[in-house]
Amino acid sequence: MLIRNTVLCIFALFSVLGCSEQKIDSKPTITVWHWMTDRDPAFQALAKKYEALTGIRVNFELYAPSDAYSQKIRAAAQGINLPDVFGILGEKRDFASFIKAGHILDITPYMEADNGAWKNKFFPKALAVNEFSPDNSYGINPGIFGVPIDIMTIQMVYNKKLFKELGLNPGRPPKTFQELLDIGAKISAAGGSASGGKSAGMQGLVSGWGEVWMIDCLANNYAFNIMGKDKVLATIKGEVPYTDPDWVKVFSLFKQMQDSGVLAKGIVTMINKSAEQLFANEKAVFAFNGSWCVNVYKGMNANLEYGAMLPPEASDKYPMAIWGGAGSSFMVNARSKNKEEAVKFLSWLTDQDQQAYLAQETNNLPANKNSLSKIPEILAQFARGMDYATHPNVWGVSEFSLVIEAFDRGIQSIIIGDKSPEQVAGEVQKIKERELAKKRAK
Amino acid sequence: MKIRQGLENYVFVLPAVTIFAVFYVIPFIWVFQLGLFEWDGISFTRTFVGLQNFKEIFLQDRSWWQSMWNASYITLIALTFQNILAFMLAWACDREIKMKNFYRVIFFIPPVLSEVVVGMVWRFIINDIDGANIINHTLAGLGMPNLAHNWLSDPNTALTTVALVHCWKGFGWGFLIFLAGLQTIPRELYEAARVDGASAWQSFRKITIPLMVPIMILVAILTVLGTMQVFVLIVSLVGGEFAGHTSVPVLRILASMRGSSRFGYACAQGITFGIVLVAISFIQYRFSKKNQ
Numbered sequence: 001m002l003i004r005n006t007v008l009c010i011f012a013l014f015s016v017l018g019c020s021e022q023k024i025d026s027k028p029t030i031t032v033w034h035w036m037t038d039r040d041p042a043f044q045a046l047a048k049k050y051e052a053l054t055g056i057r058v059n060f061e062l063y064a065p066s067d068a069y070s071q072k073i074r075a076a077a078q079g080i081n082l083p084d085v086f087g088i089l090g091e092k093r094d095f096a097s098f099i100k101a102g103h104i105l106d107i108t109p110y111m112e113a114d115n116g117a118w119k120n121k122f123f124p125k126a127l128a129v130n131e132f133s134p135d136n137s138y139g140i141n142p143g144i145f146g147v148p149i150d151i152m153t154i155q156m157v158y159n160k161k162l163f164k165e166l167g168l169n170p171g172r173p174p175k176t177f178q179e180l181l182d183i184g185a186k187i188s189a190a191g192g193s194a195s196g197g198k199s200a201g202m203q204g205l206v207s208g209w210g211e212v213w214m215i216d217c218l219a220n221n222y223a224f225n226i227m228g229k230d231k232v233l234a235t236i237k238g239e240v241p242y243t244d245p246d247w248v249k250v251f252s253l254f255k256q257m258q259d260s261g262v263l264a265k266g267i268v269t270m271i272n273k274s275a276e277q278l279f280a281n282e283k284a285v286f287a288f289n290g291s292w293c294v295n296v297y298k299g300m301n302a303n304l305e306y307g308a309m310l311p312p313e314a315s316d317k318y319p320m321a322i323w324g325g326a327g328s329s330f331m332v333n334a335r336s337k338n339k340e341e342a343v344k345f346l347s348w349l350t351d352q353d354q355q356a357y358l359a360q361e362t363n364n365l366p367a368n369k370n371s372l373s374k375i376p377e378i379l380a381q382f383a384r385g386m387d388y389a390t391h392p393n394v395w396g397v398s399e400f401s402l403v404i405e406a407f408d409r410g411i412q413s414i415i416i417g418d419k420s421p422e423q424v425a426g427e428v429q430k431i432k433e434r435e436l437a438k439k440r441a442k
Numbered sequence: 443m444k445i446r447q448g449l450e451n452y453v454f455v456l457p458a459v460t461i462f463a464v465f466y467v468i469p470f471i472w473v474f475q476l477g478l479f480e481w482d483g484i485s486f487t488r489t490f491v492g493l494q495n496f497k498e499i500f501l502q503d504r505s506w507w508q509s510m511w512n513a514s515y516i517t518l519i520a521l522t523f524q525n526i527l528a529f530m531l532a533w534a535c536d537r538e539i540k541m542k543n544f545y546r547v548i549f550f551i552p553p554v555l556s557e558v559v560v561g562m563v564w565r566f567i568i569n570d571i572d573g574a575n576i577i578n579h580t581l582a583g584l585g586m587p588n589l590a591h592n593w594l595s596d597p598n599t600a601l602t603t604v605a606l607v608h609c610w611k612g613f614g615w616g617f618l619i620f621l622a623g624l625q626t627i628p629r630e631l632y633e634a635a636r637v638d639g640a641s642a643w644q645s646f647r648k649i650t651i652p653l654m655v656p657i658m659i660l661v662a663i664l665t666v667l668g669t670m671q672v673f674v675l676i677v678s679l680v681g682g683e684f685a686g687h688t689s690v691p692v693l694r695i696l697a698s699m700r701g702s703s704r705f706g707y708a709c710a711q712g713i714t715f716g717i718v719l720v721a722i723s724f725i726q727y728r729f730s731k732k733n734q
Contacts, residue, residue, distance in 0.1 A: 070700065074483050094703055097484035203571055210681025265571050266595035269680040278571065401702035412685035416597050434502070 028338045029057040030345050031083035033076075035069035036328060037062065038295055042361040046354055053348075056341055077103050084336040085346065087328055088146075091401075092393040096138035098331070099145055105332040108143040110343050118347055119144070125386060126151045126367045128394040129326040137397050145331060147346045148367035150358065152327035153385035154217055154290040156312075160305040162202060162285045166190060173307060177253065177314040184262025187285055203264035205257070206279055207288035208272025209415075212408040215254075217323045218288055219411060221311050223250045224321035224390065236399045238436045242407075242429040243422075251414055251421035253314055258415050262286070268412045280304055291382035292327065295363035308381035310388060324389025327364060400435040403428060470716075477710035482703045495710035506711060509689040510718070516605040516690070517669040524609035525661055528616030533650070535617075536624040546621070553614035561678025564607045568593050594680050597687045604676055604688055608669065615668075616661045623657035624650070659730035666722055670715075691715045 034043070040062045047058035061083070063069040070089045076082045082103055088095050098104050111119040119127065130146030132138065160170035166186045174180045187204045209215045223232045227246040234240045235247070257263050264270070264284055272289070279287040280300035287293070288311070297304050310320050330349075332342045348354065355371035358364065365383050366372060372383060392398065399407075410424030419427075477495055479488040499506055531549055535542045552560065566573040570592055578590035593603045627650065635645045673692035676682070683689035683697070691711070698708035 067700070077484050090703070094482070094484065097482045097703070101485050103484075208681075210684065212682065266569065266592045269595040269600070269682075269684050271681040283571070401704070405697065405701060409683070409685050416595070416685060418597060418685060 027055045027057070028341055029059055030085060030338055030342050031059045031061060032085040032330065033061050033063060033069070033073070033083045034087055034328075034330075035062070035064050035066045035089065037064045038292075039358065039362045039364070042358055045361075046349065046357065050345060050348060056345070058345060077101060080335065082333045082335070084333050084338045084342040085330050086333065087330055091398060093138065093398050095145070095393070096132070096136075096140050099132075099140050100138075102334055103331075104145050105334040105336075105339055105343070106141070106143040106145060107147065107332060107343060110347070111144050118350070121350060121352075121368045121370065122148055123151055123367060123369050123386060125324065125389050125391075125394070126326045129391055130329050131394075133396055135396060146326070146329035147331075147350060148326035148329045149349065150327040150355075150362075150364040151325060151367050151383075151386065152291045152365060153322055153324035153382050153389055154214075154288070155308050155310060155322055155382060155385050156205075157279065157287045157289060157293065157306050157308050159279065159282055159285055160307060161282060165202075166285070170305075170307070173309040174312045177256075177312050180262055180312040181256060181260040183285070184257065184260030188261030203278060203284040204262040205267070205286040205288060206264045206270060206275035206284040207267065208270060208275050209267050209412070210269045210271050212405075212412070214272065214288060215408050215411045216404060218311060219250055219254070219407070220392070221320060221322055222253055222314055223247070225311075225313055225318055226250055226315045228318040229321070229390070233395060233397060236395070236397045238432065242432060243425045248421050248425050249314075251411065251424050254411050254414050255421055258417075263415065268415050276300065279306075290327075291365050291379065291385075294376070294379050294382065298363060306378070308378060308385065310385065320388055321390045322385055322388050323391050324386055325391040325394065326367065400432065402435055403432045406431045473709045474713050476706055477713050479706040480704070481706040483699065483705035484703070488706065491706070495707045496714065498707070499710055499714050505686060505689060506691070506694050506714075508686050509683075509691050509694045510715075512601055512688065513670045513672070513690045515601060516608055516672060517666055519602070519605040520609055520612060520665050520669040521662060523606075524613045525616050525658075525665060527609070528613040528661070529620050529654075529658075531613070532617050532620035532624055533646075535621055549617045550614045552611050555611070557611065557674035558678045560607065560611045561675045564610075565594065565679050568603065595684070597685070600680055600684055600687050604672075604679055607679060608672055608675055611675065612665070612668065616665065619657060619661050619664075620654070623654055627653050656730060659726060663723055663726045666726070667719060670719060670722075 032043075034040075036043075040060065043060040047060055051057050063072050066089055073082070073086060073088065076086075077098060088098055095104075126148040127144065130148060131144050132140040132142050134142040136142070156173075158170075158173050163170040163173075166183065168183065168186075174183055184204055187202055190202045207214050207218075220232070223246075226249055227244075231240055231244075231246065235242065235244070241247075264275075264278070267275075275284075275287060276289065276293060276296050277300065278284045279289075279293075280297045282301070282304065291308075297306070310322060313320050330346055332339050332346065336342060350368055352368055352370045355366035355368035356374055359366040359371055359375050359379075363376070363379060365375070365379060372380070375383065406428045407424075410419065410428055413419040414421055414424055476488075478490060478492060480491050480495075481488040531545075535545050535549075539545075567576045569575065570578055570590075577593065581587065581590045591599075593599045631649050632645055635649060640648070670690075671692055673690055673696070676688050676690060676693065680688050683693055692715075695708050695711045695715070698704045698711060
């Protein structure tokens with residue numbers, strides 16, 4: 001009887017407590033999803049600082065690797081479960097799809113408030129990646145839809161010590177493509193590049209070309225240099241064929257690099273992590289990598305002596321262009337009930353002090369142009385590359401994904417000697433025409 | 443009474459049928475349905491394109507069929523080299539040899555390792571610039587330095603190298619199943635054969651092989667299904683599709699989903715691939731029935 005009464009009392013107590021009004025915290029919690037493993041400790045520190053200042057808790061949730069993160073974001077978008085703040089990994093067309101589906105808040109009014117006080121903090125090129133212009137081909141209303149957290153440029157780096165070993169001046173990296181090819185011959189003679197001996201010695205250029213998009217990046221750099229931006233965009237629009245002699249010249253550069261020995265052995269199956277290890281361990285003379293590499297190399301070999309350089313020019317007709325702009329950006333969930341607080345937090349996160357802290361802690365270039373003063377020299381070299389920066393996400397038009405795939409795989413085929421530049425140009429154009437016909441049929 | 447009994451039977455199978463329907467049948471129907479649409483995987487709107495995606499797979503997508511060919515090549519090597527190796531080792535361990543339990547454990551280590559780990563370890567063993575280059579050093583040590591080259595980034599050897607690493611990773615499963623099968627063969631048959639004067643080879647040919655045929659077919663089906671879907675090992679060994687030379691169907695499906703944001707097309711590829719696998723399994727099943 002006593003036991004029964006005790007059980008009943010406990011049940012009644014829990015029932016009453018369960019029915020009581022839930023205590024509502026007046027301060028919301030902002031949830032941020034990201035994939036940036038290297039920046040997570042700094043984000044967590046900043047979140048604590050923000051909570052101490054405002055009482056608003058910011059919960060940074062890390063989902064890595066980036067592929068898994070990308071899938072998680074898509075799945076959450078389908079289930080309308082996106083967090084208050086998130087980043088998008090992908091092309092501009094993916095960004096546009098998220099906006100069209102109503103997942104992303106247009107932050108133009110916040111950016112332009114107080115005579116554009118927030119907007120003016122950023123490097124214009126960093127903001128451009130998150131912006132849709134009035135004439136964009138994605139059918140998105142013009143506006144700014146993301147907040148850049150840091151910026152990046154993708155350039156070449158060279159090892160100063162290996163330069164000396166090759167009898168080269170470490171203060172003068174190659175400026176022209178011919179100079180680069182000449183160095184390739186020296187690397188081969190030193191014993192170990194693509195056309196070199198069997199022994200694994202000094203390597204030439206290393207990069208994650210097994211993951212293909214970096215091939216696309218360098219090829220586009222040279223396309224801008226050889227034929228200029230207008231012709232590249234005309235090609236994307238379908239007005240110039242890939243069989244044009246200028247495009248064949250772009251493809252041929254990869255064959256020349258391979259033949260000269262400037263490319264490392266096995267570059268077409270190399271993942272970027274391996275490329276970074278090779279360069280950091282002073283086994284490779286050059287690397288083609290983004291400004292994020294500064295942090296990576298520092299972790300692998302703090303004594304590495306290297307410098308950043310633009311890819312050597314193959315033509316003097318047009319300036320060299322490199323990919324650059326916003327490195328990573330955060331978007332505000334348009335359906336979030338905390339969107340106002342999320343915007344305020346992002347505004348605070350991109351203030352000068354927080355950006356300087358992020359740059360110092362993570363060795364990434366800050367998106368806030370007033371936070372550059374404290375960065376190390378090598379990072380400053382990457383920052384200077386911003387003058388030459390462009391990015392497919394700011395061109396306003398996108399190439400068909402199947403064409404990009406054929407283009408990148410074609411260059412891999414050229415490097416391994418499977419196909420000639422002319423063959424690849426023909427194949428890419430064939431796919432381009434097929435995709436254009438499909439688009440017209442729609 | 444009969445109706446009640448019938449209903450009771452259905453009640454017993456209902457949980458299994460429900461789970462099968464929810465996790466297999468309905469997703470399959472959804473995936474097939476998505477294969478009839480053009481969809482980027484993000485928008486809430488989809489454009490119905492009928493059988494256009496399937497038409498593109500069959501008539502235009504050469505990369506897809508190249509990937510099927512590559513997967514078939516790896517499967518062929520697994521079916522022959524891997525399974526013969528597994529069978530021979532199982533046969534050896536079934537006999538009274540010293541330390542047979544130790545060998546059983548050793549042979550079963552590769553299958554329990556993660557494919558990513560196996561890929562990275564073998565990349566380190568094979569690769570000459572970011573690895574230990576052990577294979578090439580061994581070849582040079584054996585007086586064959588002219589055979590030394592970069593096995594993973596040579597288009598002529600990359601796929602075969604991947605296939606051999608896959609065999610190393612996978613032979614333990616076959617070994618285990620073959621060993622279990624060999625142990626079910628009554629020892630009296632061998633003793634009777636020995637009394638009748640049969641040699642070891644005759645016993646193997648006339649007793650072991652015929653009694654192991656059903657097991658061999660089972661292992662063959664599992665090998666085909668497992669090998670056709672290989673992709674993690676390829677990514678960790680060669681970084682991806684390597685200009686199409688190491689492209690396999692699952693990588694193509696992923697490329698359609700992630701690279702091109704063509705979810706509808708990826709679903710159509712998945713359905714096509716699934717049908718091919720079911721067809722192969724069905725043929726093997728029919729073959730095994732015929733043999734039985």
